[in-house]
Amino acid sequence: MQHLTDATTEKGTLTREQLLSFPVADSVWKLLDHSRGIRNPRELAATLTVMSSPTGPYRDEDLQGGLLKYEYRAGSVNGDNTKLRRAYELGMPLILLKKIEPSVYVPIHPVYVVADVQDARYFLLALDEGIRLLSDPLNPSEDERRYVERITRERLHQPEFRGRVLRAYETRCAVCVLRHGRLLDAAHIVADHEVTGTPITANGLALCKLHHAAYDSDLLGISPDYQVHINSALLEETDGPMLRHGLQEMDGRELHVPHRASEKPDRDRLGYRFQKFLASA
Ligand SMILES: [Zn+2]
CATH class of the missing domain: 2.30.280 (PUA domain-like)
Incomplete structure (x- = not known):
């Protein structure tokens, strides 16, 4: 195993x-x-x-x-x-x-x-x-049911979700097209504890570790028209190559999405999530 x-x-x-x-x-x-x-x-x-x-x-x-x-x-x-x-x-x-x-x-x-x-x-x-x-x-029991619900969300759905998402995105980061599967996650657009946060490909994005963490902390946003946005304060900072090439240069880039319509990121979910990015800016 x-x-x-x-x-x-x-x-x-x-x-x-x-x-x-x-x-x-x-x-x-x-x-x-x-x-x-x-x-x-x-x-x-x-x-x-x-x-x-x-x-x-x-x-x-x-x-x-x-x-x-x-x-x-x-x-x-x-x-x-x-x-x-x-x-x-x-x-x-x-x-x-x-x-x-x-x-x-x-x-x-x-x-x-x-x-x-x-x-x-x-x-x-x-x-x-x-x-x-x-x-x-x-x-x-009632307690056990809540426990099962949590591990279903956190552990059971994860392997299949990752497999489907990485396959749809041909093992590439949707933002920077990094091709190393070991450095890629299947990120949820709407978080899995929310009602529409289902583990389906249309609610997923293949993201490298850096862009996943940046997306989850609203330093990177993705609008429903598949454009990448970087937090405006972050754009003003000066630091080493990771900030410049890894984040700032991603601003305005077009997202790389799967070919099949059913696997493309859902625009409604992206829009919902993008509001949080805008609100936190
Ligand atoms: Zn990336």
Whole structure:
């Protein structure tokens, strides 16, 4: 899982090809089955990965509260399902490969099986360790529900949001076009604790660390016409090359946005956020 985290740092996503021959130390692991949505390596007692795809034949549904219903494989309640049941019995962590586009995946881990519902033929997966530790994840108490809401926002949505945004922006900062994925974040236009702050690409911007921090502290603003603005007081300052090239020279630049209309930053959300930039100036 640490190797997966490292491999995902650059782009936020992995391709099917990468998952089919994934290097770990001296060996190469197959993390995805060629034809099935579950990977049960012969040498492991329990399931290694499960794949969730919005277009797949199984109706894996995201549930409220960081849980995912993972349907049994067709046929017997055993077969491929046996090793997933074993993961449940042993409390073993697994990896969920969320397919976001053909041949493009976001790995989510560790994921745990928290229920095996044989009558209705599904497993319930907790998408975060914190949810696994609740006494009854399906019926959380009021306190637990607030906790789950917070970790869903802060942790669960993050990997997929970053993967989608970096992919849409072709791993480039929207302001300065820096191309190093390790130095890029998926920034929210409207913050995730606000009503319209949903983790969708249209509410995101790929920004380098400097421009993300500058955007979040209203030293850099982006107007709904996709223009970059730098705080007027900052424009008057004199300092080294980072201030001059990294910030002041960005003033008036046009934002680099994705090609697909559905992935371009939403102008209403930009406008809402831009008002805060203007107010703080
Ligand atoms: Zn930048």
